[in-house]
Amino acid sequence: MTDTAGFPARRAALRLMDAVLRRGETLEQAAPGALRGIERSDDRALARAIAGEALRWLVDLDALIDTATRQRLADDAKVRTVLRLMLAQTLRLDTPPHAVVATCLPLLDGGPRRLAHGVFSTLSKRRVTLPDAPTLPDAVHMRWGALADQIAPALAAPPPLDLTLKDAATTQEWADRLGGISLMPGHVRLARGQAVETLEGFGEGAWWVQDLAASLPARLLGPGKGRSVLDLCSAPGGKTLQLAANGWRVTSLDMSAKRLERLHENLARTGLVADVIEADALQWQPKLPFDAVLLDAPCTATGTCRRHPDVLHRIGPRQIAEMAELQAKLLDRAQRWLVPGGRLVYATCSLEEAEGEDQAARITLTPDLIRAEELPRGLAPTSQGWLRTHPGLLPEAGGLDGFFIARFVR
Numbered sequence: 001m002t003d004t005a006g007f008p009a010r011r012a013a014l015r016l017m018d019a020v021l022r023r024g025e026t027l028e029q030a031a032p033g034a035l036r037g038i039e040r041s042d043d044r045a046l047a048r049a050i051a052g053e054a055l056r057w058l059v060d061l062d063a064l065i066d067t068a069t070r071q072r073l074a075d076d077a078k079v080r081t082v083l084r085l086m087l088a089q090t091l092r093l094d095t096p097p098h099a100v101v102a103t104c105l106p107l108l109d110g111g112p113r114r115l116a117h118g119v120f121s122t123l124s125k126r127r128v129t130l131p132d133a134p135t136l137p138d139a140v141h142m143r144w145g146a147l148a149d150q151i152a153p154a155l156a157a158p159p160p161l162d163l164t165l166k167d168a169a170t171t172q173e174w175a176d177r178l179g180g181i182s183l184m185p186g187h188v189r190l191a192r193g194q195a196v197e198t199l200e201g202f203g204e205g206a207w208w209v210q211d212l213a214a215s216l217p218a219r220l221l222g223p224g225k226g227r228s229v230l231d232l233c234s235a236p237g238g239k240t241l242q243l244a245a246n247g248w249r250v251t252s253l254d255m256s257a258k259r260l261e262r263l264h265e266n267l268a269r270t271g272l273v274a275d276v277i278e279a280d281a282l283q284w285q286p287k288l289p290f291d292a293v294l295l296d297a298p299c300t301a302t303g304t305c306r307r308h309p310d311v312l313h314r315i316g317p318r319q320i321a322e323m324a325e326l327q328a329k330l331l332d333r334a335q336r337w338l339v340p341g342g343r344l345v346y347a348t349c350s351l352e353e354a355e356g357e358d359q360a361a362r363i364t365l366t367p368d369l370i371r372a373e374e375l376p377r378g379l380a381p382t383s384q385g386w387l388r389t390h391p392g393l394l395p396e397a398g399g400l401d402g403f404f405i406a407r408f409v410r
C-alpha cells in the first residue's frame with residue numbers, strides 16, 4: 001500500500017464512486033464505510049468533494065476520456081473511474097496535475113497504470129475544459145423533459161447554504177450577523193462552504209440548516225395557535241422544528257431510530273418541543289385525529305441533485321415506482337387521520353411526476369390551492385394550485401431544491 005500523502009482521500013473517493021455506481025448506494029450511506037480510517041476532517045471533505053464533482057460531471061468527463069482512448073473503456077472499468085476522479089480534480093478542484101498523478105495512479109497498482117497516465121497526459125496537454133453546465137445522463141434528461149435544460153445550469157456548482165430561523169422576527173438581525181441575504185421572513189441564505197457548527201447562533205439553536213424549498217411545506221400550514229399537527233415521516237426534523245416554532249402541538253413520527261436520534265438532538269439544541277414516536281406509519285394508528293397532517297414522504301430525492309449528484313446515476317424507473325407505491329400507501333392512511341376541516345400538506349423532494357403530481361391527482365380530499373403570496377417572490381403555483389420547484393428557479397438568488405407540494409382540506 002502506498003504511503004503518499006493524499007492517497008487515502010483518493011482511495012476513499014474511489015470507494016464512494018463504487019458504492020454509488022455499482023451498488024446504488026447514496027453518498028451518505030456510503031460515507032461511513034468509504035471514509036473509515038481517515039482521521040482528518042479536511043481529508044474526508046476532500047474525498048467527498050472529489051467523488052461529488054466526478055458524479056456531477058460524469059457524462060462530460062466520460063466524453064473527454066473517450067476522445068483519448070483507442071478502444072472505449074467499459075463503463076464500469078476501474079481505470080475509467082480513476083480517470084474520472086483524476087479529471088474531476090484538475091478540472092473542478094484546481095489540483096495540480098502532478099499531485100493528481102502521484103495520489104491517483106497508485107489506485108491502479110498491479111493494473112493499467114500506464115493507460116491511465118497516458119490518457120490523463122493526453123487530455124492535460126490538450127488543455128481540455130468542461131462545458132458551462134453539466135450534461136445530464138440521457139435517462140434523466142428524458143424524465144425531466146422541458147425542465148432538464150433549466151435544471152442543468154443550476155447543477156454546475158454545489159448550492160448555497162439555507163438556514164431557517166426559529167424566530168422569523170429576527171430575520172434581518174441574523175442576515176446581518178451572518179452576512180447573508182433573506183428570500184422570505186424566517187430564511188437566511190449564506191455562501192456555500194461554511195462550517196455550520198462554527199457559525200454564530202448554531203449552539204444556541206437560533207436556526208437550523210434547511211433548503212428554502214424544504215421550508216415551504218410547513219410554512220403552508222400557517223401558524224398553529226396551539227392546534228395539533230402530525231409530522232409524518234419527520235426525521236431528522238427540519239419540519240418538526242418549524243411547526244413547533246410556529247405554535248403547533250407537534251406529534252413527530254418516523255420509523256428510523258438513527259434519524260430520530262438527530263431529531264432529538266435538534267429539538268434539544270433549539271429548545272423546541274414535540275411528542276416523538278418511533279413507528280412504521282403503515283402500521284401505526286393515531287388515537288385521535290389531527291388538525292393538520294404534514295406528509296413529507298420518503299422519495300427518490302432527485303430534487304436534491306445539486307447537493308447529492310449521486311441521484312443522477314442511481315435513480316431509475318424501478319426506484320421511482322417503488323417510492324410511488326409507498327407514497328400512495330402513506331397518503332391513503334394520512335388523509336384519514338384529519339378532523340373535518342383539517343389540512344393535509346403532501347410534499348416530496350423529488351423531481352419525478354410519479355412522486356408528485358400523480359400522487360396529488362389521486363387524493364380524494366378537497367384541494368386547498370396554494371397562493372403566490374404565500375411563496376418567496378419569483379415562485380408561482382401551478383394551474384392546479386400545487387407548487388413545483390426545481391433548482392433552475394430563482395437563478396439570480398442561487399436556486400432552490402426540487403420539491404413538489406400540494407395542500408388539501410378535509
Ligand SMILES: C[S@@+](CC[C@H](N)C(=O)[O-])C[C@H]1O[C@@H](n2cnc3c(N)ncnc32)[C@H](O)[C@@H]1O
Pocket residue numbers: 232233234235236237238239240253254255256259279280281282296297298299
Ligand atoms: C424525506 S425524509 C423526511 C425529512 C423530514 N421530514 C425533515 O424535514 O427533516 C423521509 C423520512 O421517511 C421515513 N420513513 C420512510 N418510510 C417510513 C414509514 N413506513 N413509516 C415512518 N417513517 C418512514 C424515513 O425514515 C425518513 O426519515
